[in-house]
Amino acid sequence: MKTSRLIQILLLICTSVAFTNCKEKDPIEEEEEKKEQELVKIDPTPIKDNTLYVYTLKTGATSSAYDEAMAVACIQGILNRDAPRIYVYSSVTNKTTFWLSEFSKEGRWMSGFAKEEVTSFDALMKLGLNKLKGCIIWDPDVPATLNVATTMAGIEDAVVFSPTFAEKYQEKYGLKIIKDFRGVFTGSETGSAKNDAYRWAIKEFMDKGLCSSKRMCLYEDSWITRATGSTEYIVTRDWAIKDKCFVYDLSPWGDEAPKDDKDQRVGLDLETYKQLLSSLLKQSAGNHMAEVAGFFSFKKYSNQTGYSSKHEAVPTEWENVYLISRYNCYQNTVASNCFNQSVHSQAPQKNMTQGRPTLGKPEQNKVYICILMADYDSTTPLYEFMYNNIWNDEKRGEIPLIWGINPNLCETYPDIMQLIYETRTENDWFGADASCAGYFNPCRIQTQYLPLFIEHNKKFYNQWDMSISPMVLDQQQPTSDVKDAFAEFSPDGYATIIYNFHGGESSLPKNQVWNGMPIMELINDVCNDGSNAEVTAQAMSKHMPETSDPTPRFYFFRIIWVGPSKVINSINRLKELRPELDIEVLDPYNFFHYYKTTLNGE
Numbered sequence: 069m070k071t072s073r074l075i076q077i078l079l080l081i082c083t084s085v086a087f088t089n090c091k092e093k094d095p096i097e098e099e100e101e102k103k104e105q106e107l108v109k110i111d112p113t114p115i116k117d118n119t120l121y122v123y124t125l126k127t128g129a130t131s132s133a134y135d136e137a138m139a140v141a142c143i144q145g146i147l148n149r150d151a152p153r154i155y156v157y158s159s160v161t162n163k164t165t166f167w168l169s170e171f172s173k174e175g176r177w178m179s180g181f182a183k184e185e186v187t188s189f190d191a192l193m194k195l196g197l198n199k200l201k202g203c204i205i206w207d208p209d210v211p212a213t214l215n216v217a218t219t220m221a222g223i224e225d226a227v228v229f230s231p232t233f234a235e236k237y238q239e240k241y242g243l244k245i246i247k248d249f250r251g252v253f254t255g256s257e258t259g260s261a262k263n264d265a266y267r268w269a270i271k272e273f274m275d276k277g278l279c280s281s282k283r284m285c286l287y288e289d290s291w292i293t294r295a296t297g298s299t300e301y302i303v304t305r306d307w308a309i310k311d312k313c314f315v316y317d318l319s320p321w322g323d324e325a326p327k328d329d330k331d332q333r334v335g336l337d338l339e340t341y342k343q344l345l346s347s348l349l350k351q352s353a354g355n356h357m358a359e360v361a362g363f364f365s366f367k368k369y370s371n372q373t374g375y376s377s378k379h380e381a382v383p384t385e386w387e388n389v390y391l392i393s394r395y396n397c398y399q400n401t402v403a404s405n406c407f408n409q410s411v412h413s414q415a416p417q418k419n420m421t422q423g424r425p426t427l428g429k430p431e432q433n434k435v436y437i438c439i440l441m442a443d444y445d446s447t448t449p450l451y452e453f454m455y456n457n458i459w460n461d462e463k464r465g466e467i468p469l470i471w472g473i474n475p476n477l478c479e480t481y482p483d484i485m486q487l488i489y490e491t492r493t494e495n496d497w498f499g500a501d502a503s504c505a506g507y508f509n510p511c512r513i514q515t516q517y518l519p520l521f522i523e524h525n526k527k528f529y530n531q532w533d534m535s536i537s538p539m540v541l542d543q544q545q546p547t548s549d550v551k552d553a554f555a556e557f558s559p560d561g562y563a564t565i566i567y568n569f570h571g572g573e574s575s576l577p578k579n580q581v582w583n584g585m586p587i588m589e590l591i592n593d594v595c596n597d598g599s600n601a602e603v604t605a606q607a608m609s610k611h612m613p614e615t616s617d618p619t620p621r622f623y624f625f626r627i628i629w630v631g632p633s634k635v636i637n638s639i640n641r642l643k644e645l646r647p648e649l650d651i652e653v654l655d656p657y658n659f660f661h662y663y664k665t666t667l668n669g670e
Contacts, residue, residue, distance in 0.1 A: 110241060112197035115153060120181040120411075122168070123192050124157040129297035134290075135230040136189055137299040138214070139237075142227040143196035145309025148410040152181070154195070155411050158303065163452060164407050171483055177415050193241055201225045202244035205234045211289040211328070212265040213249040215315040218287075218305055219269055220247060222312040223278050230294075260332040263340045266316055270340075274347040279314045281351035284344075284397075286362030286388075289317045291328045300404030307361065307409035307480070316344060319369045320388040327368045327375045338391075345395040352396060354517060357524045359476070359506065360392050361400045361447075383569045390509050390543060390569075396517055398506025400477065401446035409447070415483035421533045422489065422498055425655050430662035432618040435651045437608075438470065438659035439635055440538045440563075440590065443628040445474045445501030450484055453629075461631035465493030467639065468655035469632060472501030472539055475528035485532070497656050499536035504558070505529065510550045511542050518553050525557040536561040536656050539590050539626065543568045545577045546587075555583040561660035563590035563624050579667060586664040588624060595626045599634050605641035612646065622663045 115121075125140060126133045144154040157164045171178040186192050204226045206217040217228045226246050229238060238245065253264040273279045285308040287301040308315050319326040322338035329337070352358055363385075364370075370384040371377040379387070389399050430436070444454055450473070471488075478485050489498070503510055505528035513521050529535065537558040540546070545566065546554070554562050562585055568574040576589045594607035604627070611623055627635055643651055654662065 110194070110197075113191070113194040115147070115195060115198055116182070116184070118181060119184050120152055120155050120178065121184050121186050121192075121195060122155050122157060123186040125159075125299075125303070126189075127159045131230070131232070131294050131297060133297045134294045134299055134302060135233045137302040138218075138305070139189075139227050139229060139233060140192065141302060141305035142218075142221050142309050143192055143200070144408075145222065145306040145410050146199045146225050147196060148306065148414070149310050152178075152411045152414050154186075154192075154306075155408055156303065156306075158405075158407060160299070160303075161405050161407070161452070163405075166456070167408070167412070167451075167484070170487070171415070177483060193237065196227065197241060199225055200227055200243065202246040203227050203229050203234060203238050204246050205229050205231060205238075205248040205250060206290075207250045207252065208290065208294070210249070210253050210261045210265055211291040211294075212262040212317065213253065214290045215287060215317055216265050216269045217247070217249060218285075218308055218315040219273055219279060219313070222309040223273060258332075258336060258340075260329055260336055262329045263332065263336050266318065266340050267343065269314070269316075270344050270347055274314050274344065274351065277351055279312045281348060281353075281358060282356055283311055283313045283359045283361060284348065285313045285315045286360055286364060287315050287317060288365045288368075289328075291365075292367065301362070304362070304402055304404075304406050304409065307406075307413070310410040310413075313361075314344070314348070316341075317365065317368075318344070320364065320384065320391045321369060321379060324378055327377075328365075341391065345392060345397065348397070349395045354396075354520060357506065357520065358395075358397045359400050359479070360397050361402050361480075363399075363401050363403050364388050386541075386543070386567065386569055389507055389541070390512060393509040393512035394514065396513070396520070398476070398508045399446075400474075400480065401448060401507065402480075403446070403448040406447045406451050406480075409480050412481045412483055413479060415486075417478060417482045417531075418486070419531050419533070420486060420489040422492065422496075423533075425657050427658055427661045430620040430666055432620065433650055434620045435612060435649045436620060436622050436659055436662055437639070437651060437653050438622075438624045438656055439467075439639075439653065440499075440624065440626045441469050441471045441628075441632075441635075442501060442539055442595065442626045444472055445477075445507055445539075447477055447480045449629065450477055450481055455484065455488065458629065458631045459488060459491070461633050463633040463636055464631070465495045466632065467636055467653050468495040468497065469635070470497045470499050470536065470538055470656040473498055473532075474501050474504075474506060475532040475534055476505040478528070478531065489532075495655065498532065499534055499538040499561070499656060500529070500558075501539050503540040503542070504537050504554075507541070509542050510540060510553070511544050511547060513550075515549060518549055522553050522556045525553075529557045535559055536660065538563045538624070538656065540564040542566055543570065543574075544572070545575060551582045551585070551587070555585040559585050560657060561585070562587045564588075565590050565592050565626075579663075581664050581667050586660045586667065588622065588663060591623060591625050595628045599630050601634065601637040601641045604638035605645055608638070608642050609645050612649065614648075620662060620666050622659065622666070624659070 319337040
């Protein structure tokens with residue numbers, strides 16, 4: 069019986085198998101199998117050693133151009149993580165072609181790369197398949213998810229797709245969907261889908277130590293930018309992807325709801341911002357300072373046409389720096405369109421020198437002037453216009469000038485900084501801009517972290533042979549601890565601008581020498597129209613009262629984003645206005661030395 073029963077069971081199994089094999093396939097299953105077979109045909113394009121692949125971004129103010137730029141930034145950041153591989157051209161700015169040409173000249177660091185054009189987005193995708201582990205789909209209904217997706221893409225080696233691009237490319241290239249954010253964040257936690265998204269990302273990424281504790285990126289999300297095809301804060305994301313940075317877009321103000329999220333509880337953005345900064349400080353564990361690359365959105369967080377805010381643009385900038393400084397963060401104001409940071413950052417670095425002039429002695433009845441060529445404290449002017457528009461001024465070198473360039477920018481564009489140093493004249497000098505090796509409010513650094521602050525600044529000041537801090541920005545007078553700290557790395561001079569936007573006193577420190585470091589005011593009210601010689605000269609003259617006192621006088625002026633020719637015109641006009649004054653323009657080292665000598669009664 070057992071044998072007969074076994075035979076029956078085997079016959080039933082065989083019959084079932086035969087039936088299964090001969091029945092018609094479901095049309096949906098056939099279509100899926102067909103797609104799978106098609107996917108197998110798309111192979112990655114092998115990446116050649118020592119080759120820089122050049123891709124030109126699609127032009128046009130369209131959402132499609134925006135979506136493409138986002139995907140390109142991801143591929144670029146991932147492929148450039150170990151070595152320069154992808155370089156992006158754009159018609160938005162000629163700087164992409166200019167800098168590749170400049171650094172490909174004989175003897176410069178890109179000259180050894182073969183250059184190969186990537187002719188289509190599909191061709192770029194095939195290159196990216198060598199490293200891409202999947203895709204992440206963001207939710208256009210919750211613009212913050214673009215930033216959350218960017219953060220996740222850096223961690224997961226993924227490409228960020230809009231739903232439109234996901235439909236076109238996800239199945240075509242067989243990309244695993246790592247995360248689909250559509251419909252995930254509804255405001256169920258905080259009442260704001262925006263803040264729900266960022267708080268989820270803080271818990272999943274920053275709290276777990278999965279992203280960088282050395283750099284975060286304050287990049288504008290898609291709230292109004294995708295509809296207009298505005299990619300200024302998309303093309304910068306190769307930098308964020310490469311370094312696995314946390315990307316966010318939050319308001320520093322706690323007294324009003326931002327324009328992009330008017331229905332949120334007042335102060336919610338700021339609470340989330342502080343939660344993020346606290347997590348970052350915990351991850352850095354007091355071992356290093358952290359950079360915040362990017363800038364706040366004027367349109368969302370300050371008083372602009374169509375949005376009545378309590379706060380103007382400049383106070384909003386200062387408030388953001390005031391906020392982040394407390395958490396050992398400094399700002400690198402990447403305003404927009406800073407391309408190819410993941411390439412330039414890999415240029416070989418070296419210690420630069422600027423030398424020191426022979427020091428003289430001050431004379432009686434003299435008016436000594438020093439000019440700070442200011443506001444090169446961020447990557448935007450360094451990349452966009454300083455070198456071509458200002459540095460190459462035909463009269464540069466005729467008078468001594470100090471150029472304010474933050475030394476920490478070598479982490480982003482070391483090749484541009486080195487080029488500027490290598491082409492200086494004997495009358496060009498360098499000091500850190502706002503405020504030292506990074507845009508800080510130094511008085512906001514917690515006392516226990518001042519040794520770390522000193523170490524951080526010494527590193528960059530030494531690399532770039534700096535010993536003067538000509539524009540320290542703060543909202544209060546420097547404390548004794550802060551002055552002690554600066555004396556460690558900036559012994560040859562300290563000048564400051566103080567504005568208190570919180571309603572307190574904005575008094576400047578008295579003229580003094582602190583532990584051998586001369587301290588003075590940086591005069592700020594002549595910088596607004598440095599291109600107009602008459603206006604600038606009149607503004608300078610107002611600071612020079614008539615006096616019979618023969619003691620030498622010292623005036624340190626800030627002038628922003630104009631060339632040496634216009635500064636020279638202003639100085640010449642000042643001498644015409646005030647012929648009774650014996651005015652001399654000094655290099656910064658002699659200027660602070662003369663000032664120190666005079667204060668000491670020597």
